[in-house]
Each structure stands twice: as structure tokens, then as C-alpha cells.
Amino acid sequence: MQARALAPEEHFVEAEPYYEATGDEIAIFEAAYRNKLPVLLKGPTGCGKTRFMEYMAWRIRRPLITVSCHDDLTASDLVGRFLVKGGETVWVDGPLARSVRAGAICYLDEIVEARKDTMVVIHPLADDRRVLPMEKLGTLLEANQDFCLAISYNPGYQSVLKDLKQSTRQRFVALEFDYPAADLERKIVAKESGVGDALAEKLVKFAHMTRNLKGSGLEEGASTRLLVHAAKLIASGVEPVSACRSAIAQAITDDGEMLAAMRELSSSLF
Amino acid sequence: MADNGFQLSAEHIEQALEQWLEVEFTFLHVAELAASIAVLPRPDQDFLLGWVQRIATTNIQIANQFAHHAITGLAQLDHHVIGAWALHAMDTYDRAGLRPAIKAIKDLDNFVQLAHERVAGVLFEEVGGILLTFICGLSGRRLKLKEGETVHTDSETLFLPAVVARMQRADDNFALAKAMAAFLWAQTRFGTFRADLPAALAAYPEPERALRHFHALETLRLDACIGRELPGLFREMTRLRAELGEIQSLPKAWQRYSQELAVADATVFDSLRLLEDAYRGEAPSPVCYQGELRPDAVALVMSARKEREKILLRVKLAQLAQELRKQKPESPAGPPRFETRRAPEDQAGLERLELTLDDMPIAPPEEVRQLLTSIQLDLGEIPPEYLTPADPGEYDPGLYEAKHADPDDVWQGTYHEEGATFYPEWDFGRQHYRKNWCVMREKDVPPVYDEFVSDTLRKHSGLVKHLRRTFEALRDENRLLKREPSGDEVDIDALVEALADARDGSEMSDRLFMRTQRSERNIAVMFMVDMSGSTKGWINDAERESLILLCEALETLGDRYAIYGFSGITRKRCELYRIKRIDEAYDDEVKARISGIRPQEYTRMGFAVRHLTHLLNEVEARTKLLITLSDGKPDDYHDGYRGKYGIEDTRKALQEAQRGGIHPFCVTIDQEARDYLPHLYGAVNYTVVDEVRKLPLKITEIYRRLTLN
Ligand SMILES: Nc1ncnc2c1ncn2[C@@H]1O[C@H](COP(=O)(O)OP(=O)(O)O)[C@@H](O)[C@H]1O
Ligand SMILES: [Mg+2]
Numbered sequence: 009m010q011a012r013a014l015a016p017e018e019h020f021v022e023a024e025p026y027y028e029a030t031g032d033e034i035a036i037f038e039a040a041y042r043n044k045l046p047v048l049l050k051g052p053t054g055c056g057k058t059r060f061m062e063y064m065a066w067r068i069r070r071p072l073i074t075v076s077c078h079d080d081l082t083a084s085d086l087v088g089r090f091l092v093k094g095g096e097t098v099w100v101d102g103p104l105a106r107s108v109r110a111g112a113i114c115y116l117d118e119i120v121e122a123r124k125d126t127m128v129v130i131h132p133l134a135d136d137r138r139v140l141p142m143e144k145l146g147t148l149l150e151a152n153q154d155f156c157l158a159i160s161y162n163p164g165y166q167s168v169l170k171d172l173k174q175s176t177r178q179r180f181v182a183l184e185f186d187y188p189a190a191d192l193e194r195k196i197v198a199k200e201s202g203v204g205d206a207l208a209e210k211l212v213k214f215a216h217m218t219r220n221l222k223g224s225g226l227e228e229g230a231s232t233r234l235l236v237h238a239a240k241l242i243a244s245g246v247e248p249v250s251a252c253r254s255a256i257a258q259a260i261t262d263d264g265e266m267l268a269a270m271r272e273l274s275s276s277l278f
Numbered sequence: 279m280a281d282n283g284f285q286l287s288a289e290h291i292e293q294a295l296e297q298w299l300e301v302e303f304t305f306l307h308v309a310e311l312a313a314s315i316a317v318l319p320r321p322d323q324d325f326l327l328g329w330v331q332r333i334a335t336t337n338i339q340i341a342n343q344f345a346h347h348a349i350t351g352l353a354q355l356d357h358h359v360i361g362a363w364a365l366h367a368m369d370t371y372d373r374a375g376l377r378p379a380i381k382a383i384k385d386l387d388n389f390v391q392l393a394h395e396r397v398a399g400v401l402f403e404e405v406g407g408i409l410l411t412f413i414c415g416l417s418g419r420r421l422k423l424k425e426g427e428t429v430h431t432d433s434e435t436l437f438l439p440a441v442v443a444r445m446q447r448a449d450d451n452f453a454l455a456k457a458m459a460a461f462l463w464a465q466t467r468f469g470t471f472r473a474d475l476p477a478a479l480a481a482y483p484e485p486e487r488a489l490r491h492f493h494a495l496e497t498l499r500l501d502a503c504i505g506r507e508l509p510g511l512f513r514e515m516t517r518l519r520a521e522l523g524e525i526q527s528l529p530k531a532w533q534r535y536s537q538e539l540a541v542a543d544a545t546v547f548d549s550l551r552l553l554e555d556a557y558r559g560e561a562p563s564p565v566c567y568q569g570e571l572r573p574d575a576v577a578l579v580m581s582a583r584k585e586r587e588k589i590l591l592r593v594k595l596a597q598l599a600q601e602l603r604k605q606k607p608e609s610p611a612g613p614p615r616f617e618t619r620r621a622p623e624d625q626a627g628l629e630r631l632e633l634t635l636d637d638m639p640i641a642p643p644e645e646v647r648q649l650l651t652s653i654q655l656d657l658g659e660i661p662p663e664y665l666t667p668a669d670p671g672e673y674d675p676g677l678y679e680a681k682h683a684d685p686d687d688v689w690q691g692t693y694h695e696e697g698a699t700f701y702p703e704w705d706f707g708r709q710h711y712r713k714n715w716c717v718m719r720e721k722d723v724p725p726v727y728d729e730f731v732s733d734t735l736r737k738h739s740g741l742v743k744h745l746r747r748t749f750e751a752l753r754d755e756n757r758l759l760k761r762e763p764s765g766d767e768v769d770i771d772a773l774v775e776a777l778a779d780a781r782d783g784s785e786m787s788d789r790l791f792m793r794t795q796r797s798e799r800n801i802a803v804m805f806m807v808d809m810s811g812s813t814k815g816w817i818n819d820a821e822r823e824s825l826i827l828l829c830e831a832l833e834t835l836g837d838r839y840a841i842y843g844f845s846g847i848t849r850k851r852c853e854l855y856r857i858k859r860i861d862e863a864y865d866d867e868v869k870a871r872i873s874g875i876r877p878q879e880y881t882r883m884g885f886a887v888r889h890l891t892h893l894l895n896e897v898e899a900r901t902k903l904l905i906t907l908s909d910g911k912p913d914d915y916h917d918g919y920r921g922k923y924g925i926e927d928t929r930k931a932l933q934e935a936q937r938g939g940i941h942p943f944c945v946t947i948d949q950e951a952r953d954y955l956p957h958l959y960g961a962v963n964y965t966v967v968d969e970v971r972k973l974p975l976k977i978t979e980i981y982r983r984l985t986l987n
Pocket of ligand 2 (some may be wrong): 054057058117
């Protein structure tokens, strides 16, 4: 395929992404969107939040701009800054400002990872003012009527530092995500990787074993994403036990004893 | 004993034994013993004598008995297994005293089912951790794993022997230990104890025989369950049996039982039904992983559990209903109505129950989910009366909160009696830990509301001001980075230069911005304060003043910190005094507690380091510090903690902390500290403050330096 350079706000999701609904999240998101309410996706990593956003972007036919938040992300990274081009300073919009102008969906992934001052800029966007303060320009940018703000947050990391403030969370319609129920997860794994149902079922069993270990040495169990990874390796000819080790166990822990126990668990299944 | 290769002479050995076994006082006869050790090959001699010396630091009688028995053991067992046996005897001594320990020594034959050749056994101590995690990953009730005399379960704890050594190779022995654990798990998971076994078996003329036959039938059924659920494991179990020659064709009748019990919905009641017929014939011989069935032990634990879990579930549901209804004001009136519905089979094959409140499905918290699973495993369902939320005050909280006191649990360290936790202690003579040796309790320092804090602040007012200023400068320091490719502000100097360059025709730099970089301090610090009796007087005053100043400084900084005092007398009373928890605010009560710090007893240190390490490990921070404020070396009354023992234990505890990513540091006013502190903390991680008066100033300065990055 030819690589194409697209401005982010031209990035429409053209083909329907594969997404299995796990509840009434689609209907709720659509209702929130119609009412111009921002949305908060809660849930552990790798359980389908990003995929859901791609699917919704396709459904409501708006471009999707995703920002993965990290601890160096500042408000300017979202809103924009001056750059010097050809001897003159020019203003360049950040991804949030672009979305606000173009009426795109802006998805701030793992919002609690960002610096605290970034929250301040999303607050006025997340209530009925729907404006983005552009401090550097001294202006307020009013949101396009199609603009949509979505953020994600993993409540599993129980840390005082990384908790979402009440003043932030109370502005959002919250959608709760979790790993799909076993049958559905098996279907997703099979479909995403091309392995057969029987194998997908065993991988899901293995995932449940690791999820049983959450709190007893593991911070998180295996996510759906990791299962898909393992399944893809297996589909390319890797032994199931090795695939579980490389794609799943190593991804969730470095602890030698835990890795050994997970090896025993996976080899009991296959 | 350095001259490798040559046998030690009987004379040499006798001398060593005389010294270690203190024959001058004990009148033990060692000549004969020495003679029999003298004929052993040198590596065996060194090994055996090394252990005798180590054990003798714990108890001479045990060392002597060990020496006698180990000589025979050496012919059949590898060093690894004998070492484990010696440690097992010493643990028994710590736990139960001399007589049981001597019995453990004499029980070498029972300790390991003797093989004919030297075998490479696996030790519970080494594989227990992995196996527990393995079991925890399997579905069903949360189980515990302990060392026991025989392989069996009481339906909550799986017991495995101290050594598994039936196979030749170590990895096969590990596989066998795993198979044993999994087979016991299967009994709890696939309902072996759902029937009233004691009653059912008592109905036979020979209950023992009935038990044996029932066990064989259940083994057939559980094998099939494991085969379906964990096919990879079952393949391995079959291989082990094949290697031990345990696979024989079953008698005709048993082939039929086997078929009946292999169907997916066969239950324990099918085994009991078939027992009537099977009882008459001969049972097939037991398989290597099946262990024992102890229906009486199960019945005891199970009836207590059923009672407890019913109460617990009803109490938890009442709390849950209250919480959920608070969130949803439009909930129906009347008492909350919980029900369970069968959801489609989940992956583990356990029928998953969906919990509903007033017909709305709810996601129960983990604790409730585990209760539901456990009850379902015992009863096959959740009876409706279990789902009626308890009325307020219906049960005395003591009924469900205080766990049943199982002395074994106490020693396993899993059971917390009146807030006690158990910590191991390093015995350098034994070169091994004493398990669950220290009984640790957290206490609050009684607050004293007096003038101490304000007096201190007045007394050091100049220093306080100085501290605020210095520490403020440390706080989330913002650094302005210039000439950056991007940033929040234009760097005018750079821009002017660049424009000049451009006019000259040379290339224009794009590094024209200024960016503020904020270094977020992410530090958690634990202060461990010596509250031993020797701090009485001005040292105690200096400690308290230092803490006040430290708190002032740390409040300016915003670092998270906790303060605990330590002291104790003997291993049974190791005490940690809470002064400030990590998440507690520096409020009037904390100040009053600092004021209330009073010297207590001795300076046992290892347990304090271990417990505070444990607390720090639960905190999320980039940098973690454990700072000890002390007036002297570890010391305790009467039980040998004085001197080298205490120092080595503390050193070990500090190493454990370091392995977990914690940086220990010590500030002391002991002038002799230079003799032992480098050994404890390493050459750079301590400071001796020579004047007590200077402690407040010094410690804040040290803290500043330590956390500067
Ligand atoms: N409901 C779902 N439908 C389809 N695929 C899913 C679903 N949930 C998870 N996945 C799979 O899991 C992968 C990881 O999900 P992702 O959306 O990236 O997780 P998150 O954003 O929650 O971290 C996806 O790429 C997809 O393969
Ligand atoms: Mg994602």
C-alpha cells in the first residue's frame, strides 16, 4: 500500500473497524455525542477502548485524533505553540485545537499520565461552554458543533498520584470497559488472529489464569490485546507455550518465579 | 579444612567435634563418631562437618544427632536433600522445641521416601512459591499451600511434603510435586467433598477399606476432569506414572467404573454409588500423585467455613446494598433483594453466577465474588437464605472478623493475631533464616499535647527559616531550558542571533525556544527512629527536635514521608510505634505523637527494617529512602541478639530492602559506629553525628543531599 500523508483532521476511518459490543456502550456513546457531552472510557489497558473509539469514529463519520498522554505532555503540546518558519513566528495548532476547529473526535488516551496543567485546558471544553482557551493567543476557541472529547483512564492503578480528580471526572459520561466475557473474547481472538476456536478458547483460559493472579504477584492479568498478539504468533507457527511466554507472560512481569509459574500454567493447558 | 582432596584424620575431626559440641560440658562421646566420619570421602566430610558446626550454634543435641544419622543418609541422598533435612529439624526446634526436633532428625526415613540411589529431590521450600502461584492461577477457591507430613488437603490448604524425591531427576520431581498439588486442587474444584464422606464411609463394615476404594474411584474421576481441563498437565501426569511403572491395565469391573466416571457430568455421588460394587473387589494400587484422603480433617474445616462464609456473605451483601442504593436514589423501596442467575458456563467450566440486586445485574467486588465461588464449590449452588442481607447488628462482628485461631497459621505468618505479623530473622551461625521468628506489632505512640513543638520551633527559629528557604528551592524545581527546537516561549537571544545569521546567508538555527522543564520530585521516605531505652535523656530530645524540623522541611518540599519508632524486648515483643503514616497529614495529632516519643526497651532492628520495607514497597514512588536514626548498634536482651547475630540480621534485612529498590541510610550518634556501620550500610550510606546538639541541623542537611538528583 502507498503511504499517504494526511493531516490528522482528514483522517476519517474509512473501513468499518471490527468491534464486538460488550454492552450498550454504542448507544450511550451516540446519545452522549448527540448531546455534546464528553465521554470517559474507564478500563484496564488492552480491553478494546481504542478499538471502540475507531469504531465510533467510523459510525459517526468524524475524523479521530488520538493523543497518548505521558508525563511530559504539557498543555502547549495539546493546544499549540509558536514556531519560527522562514524568519517569522507562526502559530501551529496542537492536536486538541485542530480537533476543536475541524469538529473531529479528540481521544486523550491514559489521561492521568499527563501533567496536571493539561487538565485545566480540557475543563472548559468538557462543560457546556465548549471552548478551548488559547492562552498564548489570548483567545478562546469555540468548538465546532461536531467536536467530541473522549478521554480514557485505567482505575486499576491504585495510586493517589494517578487518580482522576472529581472535578474532572464529574464532567464526563463514563463508559466502563472490562475484558470481554469468555465467549466473546474467544471470538475476538479468533477473528483478529485467524487461529481456530479451540486454540482461541485455550488462550482465553490462560488469560483467566493470569487474571486470577492479579493482586497475588501480578499488577494486571493478560489483556485481550496480548491474547491477540499470542494468537497471531501461533498462527505464524510459534509453539503455543512459547507464544504465551513471549507475547503474554513477559509482557506482564519480569519476576522470575512468576514467569516460571505462568509457564507451568500455560503448559498445563496445551 | 582447606587442603582439598585429602581425607581429614579421625584425630582432626574429633578435635573439631569436641569444640563444636562443647564436650567439656556436655560429656558427649565423639571418638566413635569421628572415626566413622574419617572414612568418608573428603567432600562428604566437609559437607557433614559444616552442617554440624552450623547446627551446633542452634543446639548441640540436634547437631550431635544429626551427625550420627547423616552418615547413613549420605549413602542414599544428595547433599541438597540432607541440607534441607537439617534445616527442617532446626525449624522444628524453633517452632516446637528440642524433642520434636530430635524426632525430626531421627525421622530421616520418613522425611524422604528413600530411593535406592542418590536422587535429586526438590524441596518444598524452593518450589512452594511457584506452586502456590500455579494453584492460585487455577480456578476456584483461593487455596493455601503448606509443608505437611503427607500429601493431602483439608479443602482450604494443600499439604505437600518437605521433599519430593521419588523420581531420579530434579525436573521430574518438580513435575511430581506439581501433579500432587494439582490433584489436591482438583478435589476441591471438582467437588470431592461435596458429599458427607465420613458418614458415607462409616456405613461400610471396614471404613478404612472403603476409604481406599473410594479414593481409587475418585482418582479415576478426577483424572478425567484434569484431562479435560488441563490436558497438558494430564499428559505429564501420565508420563510420570508410566516412568514409575504405575500404568497397568485395570481389572474388568474397574474399566467399567472408569468409563462411567470419565463422563463430563460425573460427580462424587457417582463415585459413592460405584463404591458399593467396588468395595467387594480389590482396588488398583495408588498412583504417585494421589496422596491421602482425610475426610475428617475436611469435615472439620468445612463446617467452620460454611458457617463463617454464610455470615460473611450476608454481611457483605448488606454493605453492598447500602452502597449501591446510595448511588441510585430511585431504587425500589423495601428490603434489597439479591438473586443469582446462572450465566453461561465460563471458561473455567465453573458455572458462573451472575449476581442481581432488585433484578439488576451487578458486578460484585472481588471479595464477594470469591465468597460466592467458595460457597458454590461447597454446596453446588447459593441457597436463597445465604443471599438475604444481614440485619444491622444481627451478627457480632467478632464472629466473622476474628479468624479462627489456627496455631499453624500463626507460624505460617498468614494469620495476624491481634495485629501481629511475623517476620523471619537471619541466623548467621545457621546461615539460614529462622522462620516466623519475630512477632511484630504496630502500636500508636500516645500523643502528648504539650509545648514541645512550639518550644522547638522557637528554639530553632533561625534554622527553621533557613530550612524553609533551602527546601523551597528544591521543590519541583522549574528549570528554564534555552535554545530548544520547541517550547512555550520564544528565546529572544537565539532569535536575534538566528535572524542575523539568516541575513548573512548562513543557515538559520531552529533552536529558538525556551521551555520550562519541571522535574517532579517523586520521593517517598520512611524514617525509622530508635526508641530503645538507651536514647533516654538528651538523645531522645534531640531525636524529637530533629523530627519536628524534618517535618517542617518536608512539608515545604511536598515529599511523602512516614515516621515509625522501633524497640522491642525479645523476639516475641517486637514493636513498631506509628508516629506518622505515609498518607497521614502532619497535623496536631502527629505533632503530639512526636512529642510523646519515649524511650522503650531494646534495639532489635531486623524486624523493623523488614516491616518498614514492606510498607515502603506498597508505596508508588520513583525514589524510596529508608532512613534510620539511631544511637547505637542492634542489641536485645538475653536471646542472643547482642553482637554479631544482631548485626548480621540487620545487614541481611537491609540487603533485602535494597533488593526491592529501597535506599537505606543511617544517621547515628554512636561514636563506635565506624566499626560496624560500613558493614551494615556500605561505606557511603551512613553518617556519624558527633554532637547530639547538631542532630537537627545535620539530619535536614543530609536529607537535602540525599534527595538531590
Ligand atoms: N470488543 C472488541 N472488539 C474487537 N476487538 C477487540 C475488542 N476488545 C479488544 N479487542 C482487541 O484487543 C486489542 C486491544 O484493544 P485496544 O482497543 O487497543 O485496547 P485499549 O485501548 O483498551 O488499551 C484490539 O486491537 C483488538 O484486537
Ligand atoms: Mg489504547
